Amino acid sequence: MSTVGFRQHDHTHCVHTALAQAEAKCKTRRLQFTPVRRRVLEILLEKHRAMGAYDILGILSAEGLGSQPPVAYRALDFLVQNGFVHRIEQLNAYAACAHPTHDHVPAFLICRSCKAVAETETELTQGRLGAAASTSGFQIERVVVEAEGLCPECVGELP
Amino acid sequence: MSTVGFRQHDHTHCVHTALAQAEAKCKTRRLQFTPVRRRVLEILLEKHRAMGAYDILGILSAEGLGSQPPVAYRALDFLVQNGFVHRIEQLNAYAACAHPTHDHVPAFLICRSCKAVAETETELTQGRLGAAASTSGFQIERVVVEAEGLCPECVGELP
DNA sequence: TTGAAAAATGTAATAACATATCATCTTGGA
DNA sequence: TCCAAGATGATATGTTATTACATTTTTCAA
Numbered sequence: 001m002s003t004v005g006f007r008q009h010d011h012t013h014c015v016h017t018a019l020a021q022a023e024a025k026c027k028t029r030r031l032q033f034t035p036v037r038r039r040v041l042e043i044l045l046e047k048h049r050a051m052g053a054y055d056i057l058g059i060l061s062a063e064g065l066g067s068q069p070p071v072a073y074r075a076l077d078f079l080v081q082n083g084f085v086h087r088i089e090q091l092n093a094y095a096a097c098a099h100p101t102h103d104h105v106p107a108f109l110i111c112r113s114c115k116a117v118a119e120t121e122t123e124l125t126q127g128r129l130g131a132a133a134s135t136s137g138f139q140i141e142r143v144v145v146e147a148e149g150l151c152p153e154c155v156g157e158l159p
Numbered sequence: 160m161s162t163v164g165f166r167q168h169d170h171t172h173c174v175h176t177a178l179a180q181a182e183a184k185c186k187t188r189r190l191q192f193t194p195v196r197r198r199v200l201e202i203l204l205e206k207h208r209a210m211g212a213y214d215i216l217g218i219l220s221a222e223g224l225g226s227q228p229p230v231a232y233r234a235l236d237f238l239v240q241n242g243f244v245h246r247i248e249q250l251n252a253y254a255a256c257a258h259p260t261h262d263h264v265p266a267f268l269i270c271r272s273c274k275a276v277a278e279t280e281t282e283l284t285q286g287r288l289g290a291a292a293s294t295s296g297f298q299i300e301r302v303v304v305e306a307e308g309l310c311p312e313c314v315g316e317l318p
Numbered sequence: 319t320t321g322a323a324a325a326a327t328g329t330a331a332t333a334a335c336a337t338a339t340c341a342t343c344t345t346g347g348a
Numbered sequence: 349t350c351c352a353a354g355a356t357g358a359t360a361t362g363t364t365a366t367t368a369c370a371t372t373t374t375t376c377a378a
Binding site: 123143 | 165248249266268270271277279280281282286287288291292295296297298299300301302303304305306307308309310311314
C-alpha cells in the first residue's frame with residue numbers, strides 16, 4: 001500500500017487526510033490554498049487516477065470554477081510545484097501524489113491497457129544514470145521515471 | 160563518448176556510419192528505408208539534438224519531401240519503432256539513438272537551459288522500481304528515464 | 319490601517335503537438 | 349502478373365499548452 005496502488009480501497013478517508021495535509025503544508029509555507037487549487041487536488045484524489053488538464057477543466061467548468069485552460073494549468077502548476085501532484089509525462093496527465101508528506105523521486109507504473117497508474121519511489125542518482133551524470137559534470141535536478149506495461153488485472157486478460 | 164554526449168566532436172563521419180548501419184539493419188529485417196525515413200534520421204543525426212516533429216517537418220517541407228504533419232509523424236514512428244530514434248517525453252521531441260547497434264533502455268540527461276540532450280543507458284528493472292513491479296505483479300515493457308538539470312556548459316553560466 | 323507590491327484570477331486568442339480518415343500509389347512475394 | 353501489404357498524399361480535426369493583458373485579492377510592512 002505504501003508503494004503500489006493497484007489494489008482497491010475505500011478512500012473517502014484518504015482524500016480528507018490528504019487535503020488536510022496539503023492545507024497544513026500550505027499554511028506553514030505561507031502558500032495560498034485557494035478554492036480552485038483545493039478543488040483540483042480533491043478531484044485528482046477522488047478519481048485516484050491520472051487525468052488530463054482538460055478533463056479537470058471540464059469538471060471545474062461544470063462547477064462554475066472557471067472555464068479557460070489557464071485556470072486548470074495554473075492550479076496544476078501550483079500543485080506540481082509544491083509536490084501535491086505529479087505530472088505523468090508519457091500521458092500528458094496529472095495524478096495526486098501518493099506520498100505527499102516527504103520529499104521523494106516519484107516513479108510510475110502505467111498500464112497501457114487500462115491506464116491505471118501506481119506510484120512508487122526511486123533514488124535520485126542510482127546506478128548508471130547518476131554515474132554518467134557525475135562523470136560528465138551534469139547536475140541533475142529532477143528525474144522522471146515511468147514504466148509502461150500491464151497491470152496485474154490486465155496481464156491475464158490480454159492476448 | 161559511449162555514454163554521454165556533451166562533448167564536441169566532428170560527426171560527418173558518425174552521421175554516415177549511423178545511416179549505413181540503419182540501412183543495413185533495414186535490409187536484414189526487410190524494412191523499407193524510404194527517402195523520407197532516411198532523411199528524417201539524417202536530420203536528427205546532423206543536428207545532434209532533440210527536435211520537435213514540426214521542426215523536422217519544416218525541413219522536409221523546404222526540401223519538397225512533404226508538408227503535412229503525418230509525413231513527419233509516420234517517419235518518426237517508424238524510426239522509433241525500430242530503435243533508430245528515441246522520443247523524449249519531457250520535451251515532446253525526438254533524438255537520434257546514440258547506440259543503435261544494440262538493444263538497450265535509454266536514459267537521457269536534458270539541460271533545462273540549452274536543451275542539449277545526452278543519452279546513456281540503464282537497466283530495465285533496477286532498484287526499487289523493478290522490486291515494486293514484481294511485488295505487485297506489474298509487467299514492465301518499457302521504461303522512460305529522463306533527468307533534467309544543467310549540463311557542464313550551463314552549470315557555470317547560470318545564477 | 320492603509321497603501322504599495324506581490325500573487326492570483328478572468329478572459330481572449332493562439333501556438334504547439336498529434337491523429338483520424340480515406341484515396342492513391344508502390345513494393346515485394348506468391 | 350497479380351494480389352496484398354505497406355507507404356504516401358491530402359484534408360480535416362482533435363488535443364494539449366501558452367501568451368498576453370486587464371482586473372481583483374492578498375500580503376506585509378510603514
